[in-house]
Structure formats: C-alpha cells, structure tokens
Amino acid sequence: MTLEFTLTRSAQPVAGDTRQGVLAEPGFGRHFTDHMVSIDWTVDGGWHDARVEPYGPLQMDPASAVLHYGQEIFEGMKAYRRANGSVWTFRPEENAKRMQRSAARLALPQLPVDDFVEAVRQLVEVDEAWVPEGGENSLYLRPFMIANEVFLGVRAAQTVRFMVIASPAGPYFAGGVKPVSIWLSTEYNRAGKGGTGAAKCGGNYAASLLPTQQAAENGCAQVLFLDESGSDLEELGGMNVVLVKADGTLVTPESESILDGVTRNSLLQLAADAGHTVERRPVTLSEWRDGVADGSITEAFACGTAAVLTPIAALKSPDEVIGDPDAPAGPVATSLRKQLTDIQYGRADDRHGWMHRLTGAR
Known part of the structure; x- marks a missing residue:
C-alpha cells in the first residue's frame, strides 16, 4: 500500500529576498530548503508516519545505532527547472532501486520504489520555489536512511528513519568544464x-x-x-x-x-x-x-x-x-x-x- 503523506508547513520559511540571493549563487551543499521528508520504520509496524515537515535539527539519543555502527545509506539526485517552469528529475526509479540494494547490504529495510519517488515529489512540490533557473543550476536531492534504535549491540537496528533533504546547487564547473x-x-x-x-x-x-x-x-x-x-x-x-x-x-x-x-x-x-x-x-x-x-x-x-x-x-x-x-x-x-x-x-x-x-x- 502506498504511503499517505502529511504536510506541516514551516512557520519560519526563508524570506523570499534571502532565498533569491541564495539561488543567485547557491554553491553546492551549503544551503537547504524550508522542509524535509521523514518516514519511520519499525520491525513490527513497517513503514509509517510519512510526513513533510519543517527542515531542522534531529533530536537523537546518544545511543542511536547509526552513531556507533554506521548503519546508514544515502542517494544523490537532482531536480531541474525547464524553460516553461516545470520541474523534472532524472531516473528516480533507478536511485530507488539502488537504495534498495544498499539497504539489503546494510541490513536495513527496503523502501518501496513508489514511496521513494513520491517522497521526492512531495518535497520538491512544497519547496518548488527553491529550484533555481538557468544554466546548469539544479536542486540537489539527498535521500538517506539511518538506524535510530537506541541500542548498543552489534545487530541490525529495529527502528529506522528514511529522510529527504534538498539543497540548491550551482554548476559544478563555474568556469566551464575543464579536464x-x-x-x-x-x-x-x-x-x-x-x-x-x-x-x-x-x-x-x-x-x-x-x-x-x-x-x-x-x-x-x-x-x-x-x-x-x-x-x-x-x-x-x-x-x-x-x-x-x-x-x-x-x-x-x-x-x-x-x-x-x-x-x-x-x-x-x-x-x-x-x-x-x-x-x-x-x-x-x-x-x-x-x-x-x-x-x-x-x-x-x-x-x-x-x-x-x-x-x-x-x-x-x-x-x-x-x-x-x-x-x-x-x-x-x-x-x-x-x-x-x-x-x-x-x-x-x-x-x-x-x-x-x-x-x-x-
């Protein structure tokens, strides 16, 4: 069954003029949009509580498994603004499938492909104003998964969180492609x-x-x-x-x-x-x-x-x-x-x- 997402909008989004200043010179991985996606998983309940929520720090117990045993995976992809204003991404199903393969190797749960793609869509839809225009500008998308069970012991975690954050990105080669x-x-x-x-x-x-x-x-x-x-x-x-x-x-x-x-x-x-x-x-x-x-x-x-x-x-x-x-x-x-x-x-x-x-x- 496809997950249903809830939306809680940020009460303090970045001001429009500040955002435009960022988009004019975004760099890479230095600025982040107003929202993020979170989906929880437990060994008994599976994937649940899919939500788009305000971007912000995570509250994490010091004994969370990811901090001690490195049980985590991630993906990297982009959203592109076209001349007519529409926003597209590139082969998201392939990123979703690769994340499933990574999850299997790291003993993490596999998020269904449709839920992965929908999570990306949900975030880009609410933060669409952060997708830059022109040149090779894009919105870099970072889906990731962490083991957040509070437990010290070498075994696969029984609670996990999948998340997506986004960062406007300028051209990788600002001065043109150079060998x-x-x-x-x-x-x-x-x-x-x-x-x-x-x-x-x-x-x-x-x-x-x-x-x-x-x-x-x-x-x-x-x-x-x-x-x-x-x-x-x-x-x-x-x-x-x-x-x-x-x-x-x-x-x-x-x-x-x-x-x-x-x-x-x-x-x-x-x-x-x-x-x-x-x-x-x-x-x-x-x-x-x-x-x-x-x-x-x-x-x-x-x-x-x-x-x-x-x-x-x-x-x-x-x-x-x-x-x-x-x-x-x-x-x-x-x-x-x-x-x-x-x-x-x-x-x-x-x-x-x-x-x-x-x-x-x-």
Missing part, C-alpha cells in the same frame, strides 16, 4: 571482495577522505582506487571511471565492489545509441598505461551525479604520470556530457523516458 588530474592511491583500497563497495553508504566515503587529502596535496582533484590486488581499476572517491579507445570503444571497470552509477549507465547508453561499442569488464592499470603510450586510449573521464562528467587529463602517482595534465577535453566526453545535460534540462528529446515530472509549468 582534471587524478591521484592514484597505491596505499589505500576503497573496498574489498564481499565488502560494501557496491552500496552507497557513508563508510565508503569516509574511507576515501584521507586519500582524497593526499590527492589535493599532490595537485589532483580526486583519487582513483585499485582493487585489493593492486592491478585493476575500481572507481574514484565518488565517481565512476570510463576509458575511450581510439576505435571509439568505451571501457569501464565492472566488479562487485563498484557502485552501479546511474549517470555512468546513462552515458554508456547514449554512447551505444551513437554506435560506440561499450565494454563493462575488469580493466587493469597496465591497460590504461599502455593504451595511452601507444595511442589506443585517447580519452578518460569520470562521471557521477554532481559533476555529470569530468574529463581526466592525467593519472598521477608517486612513480609516474599517465596522460598529459594539459590535455583538453576529448570529443567523446564533450559530446556525451552535452547530450545528457540537454536531456536533463529538456533541451533534447528524452528517447529513453528517463525524465520524471515533479511539478507542472508555472
């Missing part, structure tokens, strides 16, 4: 066989923070991890990676330790539509190194919700540099990024039915 250098982590692994690598949980990202600091210290924008053997590519701290061959083939690492990226899957579908061969398989560091050296690999890019697609100019490590730090963005990456963003903002036909309307035209 970046990536640091290769040779000391740390992101995930191991049988671990939580394919789940979108905070622990994976916490483990990447120290290597990411090392990347910044070496003049790089992100960090790339290898598998536990030290030979195969996995993914960046928060993005998937794709290599482009001279013959037009796109190759992306595939293993049980890699997050199933919605953005990556969509870009690869667009590439296939355009006649490119797409390969999902283990990819070794040596293949990248040798391919750049002999010219058989001509481009590399990272992809994820926030940046959509980031061209990779070079991969750096303490021992070598693969690629050219000054290389421009390649034609395949540039074309794919434009195709996807044109679909998301309604500038191109949505041939695959990926877009989901959240609110109508104003």
Whole structure:
C-alpha cells in the first residue's frame, strides 16, 4: 500500500529576498530548503508516519545505532527547472532501486520504489520555489536512511528513519568544464571482495577522505582506487571511471565492489545509441598505461551525479604520470556530457523516458 503523506508547513520559511540571493549563487551543499521528508520504520509496524515537515535539527539519543555502527545509506539526485517552469528529475526509479540494494547490504529495510519517488515529489512540490533557473543550476536531492534504535549491540537496528533533504546547487564547473588530474592511491583500497563497495553508504566515503587529502596535496582533484590486488581499476572517491579507445570503444571497470552509477549507465547508453561499442569488464592499470603510450586510449573521464562528467587529463602517482595534465577535453566526453545535460534540462528529446515530472509549468 502506498504511503499517505502529511504536510506541516514551516512557520519560519526563508524570506523570499534571502532565498533569491541564495539561488543567485547557491554553491553546492551549503544551503537547504524550508522542509524535509521523514518516514519511520519499525520491525513490527513497517513503514509509517510519512510526513513533510519543517527542515531542522534531529533530536537523537546518544545511543542511536547509526552513531556507533554506521548503519546508514544515502542517494544523490537532482531536480531541474525547464524553460516553461516545470520541474523534472532524472531516473528516480533507478536511485530507488539502488537504495534498495544498499539497504539489503546494510541490513536495513527496503523502501518501496513508489514511496521513494513520491517522497521526492512531495518535497520538491512544497519547496518548488527553491529550484533555481538557468544554466546548469539544479536542486540537489539527498535521500538517506539511518538506524535510530537506541541500542548498543552489534545487530541490525529495529527502528529506522528514511529522510529527504534538498539543497540548491550551482554548476559544478563555474568556469566551464575543464579536464582534471587524478591521484592514484597505491596505499589505500576503497573496498574489498564481499565488502560494501557496491552500496552507497557513508563508510565508503569516509574511507576515501584521507586519500582524497593526499590527492589535493599532490595537485589532483580526486583519487582513483585499485582493487585489493593492486592491478585493476575500481572507481574514484565518488565517481565512476570510463576509458575511450581510439576505435571509439568505451571501457569501464565492472566488479562487485563498484557502485552501479546511474549517470555512468546513462552515458554508456547514449554512447551505444551513437554506435560506440561499450565494454563493462575488469580493466587493469597496465591497460590504461599502455593504451595511452601507444595511442589506443585517447580519452578518460569520470562521471557521477554532481559533476555529470569530468574529463581526466592525467593519472598521477608517486612513480609516474599517465596522460598529459594539459590535455583538453576529448570529443567523446564533450559530446556525451552535452547530450545528457540537454536531456536533463529538456533541451533534447528524452528517447529513453528517463525524465520524471515533479511539478507542472508555472
């Protein structure tokens, strides 16, 4: 049965002129809308008490399970304002399904897909004025789930809360899309066989923070991890990676330790539509190194919700540099990024039915 949502409007919403000032320069993840969604779950009662309520701090017992055992998951997605004022989101059912897979791995309850999508719609409907206009501005949506049972003991929690918050976001590349250098982590692994690598949980990202600091210290924008053997590519701290061959083939690492990226899957579908061969398989560091050296690999890019697609100019490590730090963005990456963003903002036909309307035209 689909959940019924109640609405309690904020008694102190952000003033209109203040909100417009935020929307003019939203940054990323710094400002939040007036409301949030909460849905509770108990082992005996299932999902219940779905509500849209004023955004604000959570009152949480110090013994809440999530604070001690990290039993939590999250998603990331966006809402886009079109020229006619309507607001849409991109493939929300895929985010809902991925959250279900993450929940299963973290021993959390699975929220039905329809309830996930409706929770997003409810929040965007009440905070629709927070969806910015123009350029690559969007409303970033953060659904998440936490174990909030007051209990110290290593077992799955019996009470859980699902929530959605939202934050207006400006373009990830304020000065235009620019290729970046990536640091290769040779000391740390992101995930191991049988671990939580394919789940979108905070622990994976916490483990990447120290290597990411090392990347910044070496003049790089992100960090790339290898598998536990030290030979195969996995993914960046928060993005998937794709290599482009001279013959037009796109190759992306595939293993049980890699997050199933919605953005990556969509870009690869667009590439296939355009006649490119797409390969999902283990990819070794040596293949990248040798391919750049002999010219058989001509481009590399990272992809994820926030940046959509980031061209990779070079991969750096303490021992070598693969690629050219000054290389421009390649034609395949540039074309794919434009195709996807044109679909998301309604500038191109949505041939695959990926877009989901959240609110109508104003």
